[in-house]
Amino acid sequence: MKNMVECVPNFSTSQPKVVEAILDEIKQVKAAHLLDYTYDDYYNRLVVTFAGNKNAVLKAAIDSAAKAIELIDMNQHNGQHPRIGAVDVVPFVPIKNINLKDCIRLAKKFGKTLAEKCNVPVYLYGEAATKPERRDIDWIRQGEYENLRENMRKPKRKPDFGPPSPHPTAGATITGARKIMVGFNVNLGTANLQVAKKIAKALHAKKGGLAFVKAMAAEIPEKNLTQIGMSITDFEKTPLHRVFELVKIEASRYNVPIVSSEFCGLAPLQALIDNAAYYLKIDNLNEDRVLEVAMQKAAEKAKKK
Amino acid sequence: MKNMVECVPNFSTSQPKVVEAILDEIKQVKAAHLLDYTYDDYYNRLVVTFAGNKNAVLKAAIDSAAKAIELIDMNQHNGQHPRIGAVDVVPFVPIKNINLKDCIRLAKKFGKTLAEKCNVPVYLYGEAATKPERRDIDWIRQGEYENLRENMRKPKRKPDFGPPSPHPTAGATITGARKIMVGFNVNLGTANLQVAKKIAKALHAKKGGLAFVKAMAAEIPEKNLTQIGMSITDFEKTPLHRVFELVKIEASRYNVPIVSSEFCGLAPLQALIDNAAYYLKIDNLNEDRVLEVAMQKAAEKAKKK
Numbered sequence: 365m366k367n368m369v370e371c372v373p374n375f376s377t378s379q380p381k382v383v384e385a386i387l388d389e390i391k392q393v394k395a396a397h398l399l400d401y402t403y404d405d406y407y408n409r410l411v412v413t414f415a416g417n418k419n420a421v422l423k424a425a426i427d428s429a430a431k432a433i434e435l436i437d438m439n440q441h442n443g444q445h446p447r448i449g450a451v452d453v454v455p456f457v458p459i460k461n462i463n464l465k466d467c468i469r470l471a472k473k474f475g476k477t478l479a480e481k482c483n484v485p486v487y488l489y490g491e492a493a494t495k496p497e498r499r500d501i502d503w504i505r506q507g508e509y510e511n512l513r514e515n516m517r518k519p520k521r522k523p524d525f526g527p528p529s530p531h532p533t534a535g536a537t538i539t540g541a542r543k544i545m546v547g548f549n550v551n552l553g554t555a556n557l558q559v560a561k562k563i564a565k566a567l568h569a570k571k572g573g574l575a576f577v578k579a580m581a582a583e584i585p586e587k588n589l590t591q592i593g594m595s596i597t598d599f600e601k602t603p604l605h606r607v608f609e610l611v612k613i614e615a616s617r618y619n620v621p622i623v624s625s626e627f628c629g630l631a632p633l634q635a636l637i638d639n640a641a642y643y644l645k646i647d648n649l650n651e652d653r654v655l656e657v658a659m660q661k662a663a664e665k666a667k668k669k
Numbered sequence: 670m671k672n673m674v675e676c677v678p679n680f681s682t683s684q685p686k687v688v689e690a691i692l693d694e695i696k697q698v699k700a701a702h703l704l705d706y707t708y709d710d711y712y713n714r715l716v717v718t719f720a721g722n723k724n725a726v727l728k729a730a731i732d733s734a735a736k737a738i739e740l741i742d743m744n745q746h747n748g749q750h751p752r753i754g755a756v757d758v759v760p761f762v763p764i765k766n767i768n769l770k771d772c773i774r775l776a777k778k779f780g781k782t783l784a785e786k787c788n789v790p791v792y793l794y795g796e797a798a799t800k801p802e803r804r805d806i807d808w809i810r811q812g813e814y815e816n817l818r819e820n821m822r823k824p825k826r827k828p829d830f831g832p833p834s835p836h837p838t839a840g841a842t843i844t845g846a847r848k849i850m851v852g853f854n855v856n857l858g859t860a861n862l863q864v865a866k867k868i869a870k871a872l873h874a875k876k877g878g879l880a881f882v883k884a885m886a887a888e889i890p891e892k893n894l895t896q897i898g899m900s901i902t903d904f905e906k907t908p909l910h911r912v913f914e915l916v917k918i919e920a921s922r923y924n925v926p927i928v929s930s931e932f933c934g935l936a937p938l939q940a941l942i943d944n945a946a947y948y949l950k951i952d953n954l955n956e957d958r959v960l961e962v963a964m965q966k967a968a969e970k971a972k973k974k
Contacts, residue, residue, distance in 0.1 A: 368964070370960075394971075395971065397964070397967030397968070397970070397971060398967075399960075399963040399964065399967060400957075400958070400963060413963075415964055415967065459964070544960070604945070604949060605948070605949075608948070608949050622950055623950070624950050624951070624952045625949050625950050625951045625952075626951060626952060626953075627951065627954070627958055630958055630959065630960040630963055631945075631954075631958055631959055631960060632959075632960045632961070633938075633941075633959055633960065633961045633962075635945075636938075636941045636942060636944075636945050636959065637941060639941075639944065639945045639948065639949065640909070640936075640940075640941050640944045640945070643910070643913070643944065643948045644909060644910075644913050644930050644944065645913075645927055645928070645929050645930050646929070646930045646931060646932065647929045647930075647931060648931075649932070649936075652705075653705070653932055653935055653936055654935065654936055654937075654938055654941065655675075655704075655849070655935040655936060655937045655938065656937070656938045656962075657938075657961075658704040658705060658718075658935055659673070659702070659704065659720055659764070660965070662702030662703075662704055662720065663702070665702070666699075666700065666702060
């Protein structure tokens with residue numbers, strides 16, 4: 365494999381038929397590999413992970429986004445996660461033999477192509493942002509889909525590609541490049557959303573929490589629980605154990621137990637290694653000490669001989 | 670790769686030149702891959718991990734064992750780990766497209782060949798054992814190298830291969846087949862070996878500890894610490910967190926802190942996954958949720974298309 369990019373688009377749907385149609389577009393691109401997808405009713409959001417070489421990933425991103433724009437009507441959409449469009453955000457992540465700059469170029473290509481093809485406005489965020497405030501995806505999402513038409517009248521909210529007003533049913537799309545991110549959700553043994561919101565606030569970087577954590581609270585009514593939904597934007601600097609133990613500490617203030625956790629999307633091996641190193645107090649643990657990795661590397665080396 | 674076997678021989682040396690000579694024998698076998706080795710003065714023991722196809726692994730095992738028998742004089746050997754010979758134990762472990770029965774056959778071939786080539790007595794243990802008591806490696810090691818000549822006079826201690834008395838400088842060798850084992854050592858913040866022995870006893874399966882744990886205590890004089898050296902023979906049934914937390918509990922009785930831990934040899938990925946699932950309370954975590962594994966599988970699938 366020459367180069368490998370990961371793409372983790374977030375679509376505003378949890379309808380099984382729409383999900384299927386979106387995934388089908390990705391599956392039809394031969395050199396793009398569908399790795400994971402999760403969706404649920406309470407977020408009403410589909411998070412897909414696929415990877416492959418640059419060209420294949422770009423094609424799969426465009427085709428799946430176009431299908432989502434065709435099938436999703438944002439005027440019918442409710443969900444607990446902030447969003448501005450049917451194809452809410454499409455990040456490109458460097459994995460192998462490719463860097464963040466390449467992924468920024470890819471995001472711009474994606475944005476331009478999607479805007480032309482579907483007549484949808486597209487914003488660049490994060491490392492790909494064209495204005496400082498747009499580095500922050502939360503700034504772009506302010507007011508959400510419901511206030512998008514109003515918001516887009518402001519000159520500073522002119523999109524990077526496409527028309528100056530929202531697509532009538534698909535809103536707008538955000539794209540960019542970022543490092544590997546860990547999606548990590550913690551389920552709390554309380555149905556009290558106010559308590560969950562306080563705990564989320566305590567974790568959230570900008571509100572005084574951990575530096576590389578974005579946290580939000582959500583309800584899971586059918587389980588009578590609430591959830592802290594988190595993105596860890598640099599899991600090597602803010603590791604999982606620190607996030608989990610801080611949720612535990614903040615929740616203990618309200619006598620709320622942690623019921624369970626889950627990864628949203630895929631977990632990098634290094635996060636599991638760091639986790640074992642912390643909880644088991646292991647010095648100098650690295651991927652070369654993992655049996656499967658050592659074998660894989662040995663086999664690759666042997667092939668080259 | 671058609672089939673993959675792992676071999677984890679334990680040699681009674683920590684002399685760098687002898688270590689190097691032994692490793693060189695393995696490196697010279699093209700299709701055998703050296704994955705890991707650890708040795709230290711306080712155990713005075715070298716643990717090597719290598720893998721490859723059956724034939725390559727067998728050749729590397731025989732060549733490295735013969736070199737060790739040539740270079741190590743057990744009459745000069747001191748070390749805290751029980752041992753009966755220069756090549757103390759050589760286990761074969763099924764990894765891919767091969768089962769435990771194949772590995773038993775491989776162990777028997779290894780034992781027969783080494784006995785003939787080096788005139789060293791060889792015992793089969795574990796799944797390869799020819800008598801019930803020999804399933805237990807500790808039974809075979811009773812009395813260690815120092816009492817081997819005396820012990821071997823007993824008819825029930827007749828070796829499976831080779832001469833009926835010890836090799837004059839290399840003692841005897843044990844070989845067999847087993848499932849993947851996790852070597853896990855925990856360093857205690859005490860120099861008191863008696864305390865460490867009590868904690869090791871509390872962990873050891875046969876003495877009332879955890880079902881799939883063998884534990885021993887050792888001194889690390891240069892660090893003024895002691896160590897609980899453990900083998901977890903079935904890490905899926907007795908996971909790492911249970912072992913670690915029980916060491917912590919038993920050590921707390923003596924107000925002894927855990928300073929650090931280490932894997933001896935390689936750690937299976939599943940052990941890291943199980944560890945994260947426990948400490949972070951993650952439901953349904955499996956290897957397909959690990960980014961690198963998902964990508965590897967996707968790439969392999971794509972190749973087959």
